[in-house]
Amino acid sequence: MADHEATRGLAVSGDLPLQQQQHHAYSDEPINNESGIQSSVLEEYSEKPPPPPPARFYKKKKYWIICSILTAIIVVVVVLLIVFVFFPMIAQSLMNQSGISVGGAQITFNPPSDNLQRRDEQLNMNTSFYMSMKSQLSNTGPFPATLKFHNPIDVLYNDTLLGTITLPDGSISGGKGELDADTPFLIKNTSYFAAFSKEMLANDEFKWRLKGKLDITALSRTATVDLDKEISIPGKFLL
Structure with a gap:
């Protein structure tokens, strides 16, 4: 190290030959070049700002477009399932769990004053009569609906067909409704109806089973369901 400094001193003072001075200058150039490269590299990296953090996936526009499409598809599928699959099942379930309570019933052989039947279509009183029945529907579900029988x-009666009746259109709301009918009763089994009449007069109450079909319309959708309901009629109302 001392020799190197001495040599540089001699070169500065001019005591060294010109060739040696040039050789010494060339030997210093790699050191200066290396320092310059390091400085330029440091300057390059120090001047560049840090890269921005990557955007989170839920902030990307593409993510929300895909979510919107999937949501729309799911909504459409759910609506179709409710309308075409679940609504008839729900309507049938509500009909099964509902109840019909008869508050009054009367038998007459004279047609009601508001009966729409024409005079030339009078019933055969040997196999038919008129019946007025007032009923309450209960436990019909939360949705308002119309009924068409x-x-x-x-x-x-006792699982044997007695006859047929005609029930008017009705409506339900708030889990209840009314069903008032002035209907002809057409006897289908006269011998069995005669036996039933004796039991009806002897008992305070008898049970009928109503069977058929009806349309339930709710939420702009109509479903056809089965009607299979047992009703209790106090015998005193028929006297």
């Missing part, structure tokens, strides 16, 4: 409705 597929008349005639079968009336069974």
Whole structure:
């Protein structure tokens, strides 16, 4: 190290030959070049700003477009399932769990004053009569709906067909409704009806089973469901 400094001193003072001075100058150039390269590299990296953090996936526009498409598809599928699959099942379930309570019933052989039947279509009183029945519907579900019965409705006693009746259109709301009918009762089994009449007069109450079909319309959708309901009628109302 001392020799190197001495040599540089001699070169500066001019005591060294010109060739030696040039050789010494050339030997210093790699050191200076290396320092310059390091400085330029440091300057290059120090001047560049840090790269921005990557955007989160939920902030990307493409992500929300895909989510919107999937949501729309799911909504359409759910609506179609409700309308075409679940609604008829729900309507049938509500009909099965609902109840019909008869508050009053009367038998007459004279047609009601508001009966729409024409005079030339009077019933055969040997196989028919008129019946007025006031009923309450309960436990019909939360949705308002209209009821349209597929008349005639079968009336069974002890699982044997007695005859048929006609039920009017009705409506339900708030889990309840009314069903008031002024209907002809067409006897289908006269011998069995005669036996039933004796039991009806001897008992305070008897049970009929109503069987048929009806349309339930709710939420702009109509479903045809089965009607299979047992009703209790106090015998005193028929006297």
